[in-house]
Amino acid sequence: MTENTVTLADATAALDVAYPPRLAESWDSVGLVSGDPADTVAAVMYAVDATADVVDEALEWGADLLVVHHPLLLRGVDTVAANTPKGALIHRLVKGGCALFTAHTNADSANPGVSDALAALLGVSDTRPIEPIDSPRVDKWVVLVPATHTASVREALFVAGAGAIGNYRECSWTVSGQGQFRPVSGAEPALGEIDRLEQVAEDRIEVVAPSSLRPQILGALDRIHPYEEPAFDVFEEARLPTSTGLGRVGSLAEPTTLRSFAARVQRALPETVWGVRAAGDPDRIVSTVAVCGGAGDSFLGAVEGLGADVFVTSDLRHHPVDEHLRAGGPAVIDVAHWASEWPWCEQARGILDSRFAHTPGWKSRVSALRTDPWTVGSLES
Incomplete structure (x- = not known):
């Protein structure tokens, strides 16, 4: 990017x-769908769905x-021919010079993500995930090296990808001591x-x-460590819960009734037939x-264990809700799937605007179209 x-x-x-992207579910498809990464971007639109009207x-x-x-x-598709609905x-x-990018379940689990946007709109704060994602698998490498080669071995570990902690790089800890060994027949000792x-x-x-970098780290030690048999240990660290994951649970500033809170939800979200x-x-x-933005009935059991008084989500079905309430579970509020995820559009817009709004000609917009598929509500006789 130039200035x-x-x-x-x-x-x-x-x-x-x-x-x-690592937060996406295994079945999902996220990222760049179409477009040339080298093309210039100055106008970005955000929407829940890429329908024909949104395009x-x-x-x-x-x-x-x-x-x-x-x-x-x-x-799975095997064609994007122009005579198919999605291919068209x-x-x-592509012909209009507009790229397409998708952030789906990775945006659901990100922090902040889809459910954070919904929670904020409803006045829910101090949130945590309903289903936290454990931190990525991380190893601690302990390498013993002659003091004369410490700098070169440490640098090789960094080059192989070790030493990154959050927004910090080349992180390490070193202490000096005395090692000993006795070479036996067949050895070719460096010392x-x-x-x-x-x-x-x-x-x-x-x-x-x-x-995931174990092969690269081992390769670096084989190449740079002066000993015929490098001395090292590898410890897999415990995977701790993180602030990423699906859904959110938090608190209201002031308690209210289910009736009043449902009215608040209705006022906050865009109107839909649903x-x-x-x-x-x-x-x-x-x-x-x-x-939980989107379909969240799989969390009906989990929210009770988290002490929730009410669960706001979408696409709830008769029997699961009936059984949930019979078992003494918290109240539920069911909203349109599209409406529960629509607040995310403004959140995503803020991400790019915060980075690039200073760029000459930059502009952004959340689509004004409601892509909820339901078009007719209750009918009068």
């Missing part, structure tokens, strides 16, 4: 930092990039002689590295609220 331009690669890299709006507005939540190409949209976007005890001033280097409906005692006092 006065933003490339598609710059924009997608920023989105990947906010919504790491029309993006192209008419002059968008260079359309960022959506729901994947256009999720299930891809062709129109010492066969069958003679050797004592050496050594340093103990400790670094961390993702477990509307807002609640199940449970209308006069129940609620102060701890669980939310």
Whole structure:
């Protein structure tokens, strides 16, 4: 990126930092769908779905990039021919010079993510995930090396990818001590002689590295460590819960009734044919609220264990809710799937705007179209 331009690669890299692809479910499809990473981006539109109407709006507005939540190409496809519904949209976007990017379940689990945007809109604070994602697998490497080679071995570990902790790089800890060894027949020692005890001033280097980098770390030690048999230990660290994961549970500033809170939800979210409906005692006092943008009925059991008084989510079904309430579970509020995820659009917009709004000509926009598929509500006779 030059001082006065933003490339598609710059924009997608920023989105990947906010919504790491590693957080996506294994079945999901996220990231850049179409577009040339080298192209310049100055106009970005955000929407939940890449429908035909949304694509029309993006192209008419002059968008260079359309960022959506729901994947256009999720299930397996073997064609994007222009005579297929989804292929036609891809062709129109490509011809119109508008790239398409998807952040789906990675945005659901990110911090902040889809459920954070919903929680904030409803006045729910001090949130934590309903289903936390454990931290990535990390190893601690302990390497013993002659003091004369400490710097070169440590640098090789860094080059191989070790030593990164959050926003810090080249992190290590070193302490000095005395090592000893006795080479026996068949050894080719770099130091010492066969069958003679050797004592050496050594340093103990400790670094961390993702477990996925084990082959690279081992390769670096084989290449740079002066000993015929490098002395090292590898400890896999405990995986701790993180602030990432699906759903959120938090608190209201002031307790209220289920009836009043349901009305707050209705006022906060965009109007849809699906509307807002609640199940449970209308006069129940609620102060701890669980939310999950999108379909969240799989968490009905979990939210009870987290002390929630009410659970706000989408796509709830009769029997699971009935059984949940019979078992004494918290009240539930069911909203339209699209409406529960729509607040995320403004959150995603803020991510790129905070990075690139200073760029000349930069502009962004959340689509005004409601892509909820339901079009007719209750009918009068």
